[in-house]
């Protein structure tokens with residue numbers, strides 16, 4: 001494979017994707033729609049236990065990349081391994097061993113509107129464990145719902161009865177239904193007010209750390225990137241052009257990265273993040 005992404009503090013990527021300990025390894029990925037190539041020879045590793053933020057301009061192929069990893073988009077070239085299993089071109093049945101090890105929150109939430117929150121959470125459970133009793137399904141869905149910070153009575157509510165933030169949490173509860181090791185989130189805080197978004201970020205960080213998750217997080221939200229992401233992958237020019245922490249990305253000279261992370265909105269997000277850290281420190285010293 002030709003050029004690899006600039007993994008700013010990672011290993012030399014000239015090794016076999018099947019030997020990797022990383023939960024997700026992508027090499028030479030090309031996706032085309034007709035003559036239009038969204039990705040060309042794209043490489044990326046997602047490391048165990050990290051929240052990897054995935055950023056890029058609108059239409060750069062973030063959602064298509066996520067769809068490729070979870071087997072909803074058949075790549076034209078390249079290989080993707082998830083937990084060491086090559087899922088490129090695998091039929092859903094063949095993926096079954098890995099598919100129940102991930103949970104997905106699609107862009108827009110996509111809850112079933114005719115099902116209650118509990119019933120939404122039960123959909124993947126019924127799919128993978130058809131032998132579970134209704135009593136157990138109810139218990140698990142209640143546990144997952146409460147885990148995401150929703151009140152217990154949200155279980156019996158329909159999506160139309162929930163606020164935007166509650167819908168996101170319900171979507172997260174459904175994504176966590178199968179106790180996944182990997183979580184895919186496509187713009188989970190889009191449309192939330194800043195306080196709701198910050199609470200969602202906090203919840204995600206806490207769940208990641210306590211449940212030992214690895215998270216592939218597509219976001220435009222600079223506050224999210226500063227607050228909870230361990231590394232950030234930047235999609236541009238049909239590839240992942242760089243992967244690293246924000247200071248590491250700032251040290252690159254890619255024009256989109258410079259514009260995005262050095263712009264006024266990014267500086268404001270950085271200041272908010274620093275101010276938050278200072279307050280946390282004060283609180284810790286005072287207690």
Ligand SMILES: Nc1ncnc2c1ncn2[C@@H]1O[C@H](COP(=O)(O)OP(=O)(O)OP(=O)(O)O)[C@@H](O)[C@H]1O
Nearest residue numbers: 033038056057058059060061062063064065107220
């Ligand atoms: N099923 C499809 N058929 C044809 N073109 C598609 C299809 N899905 C995506 N595309 C095209 O692929 C490109 C990348 O789409 P994608 O949805 O991945 O962008 P994105 O980076 O997620 O954008 P946004 O930030 O707006 O969500 C776009 O130009 C889109 O029009």
Ligand SMILES: [Mg+2]
Nearest residue numbers: 062063107186
């Ligand atoms: Mg998208």
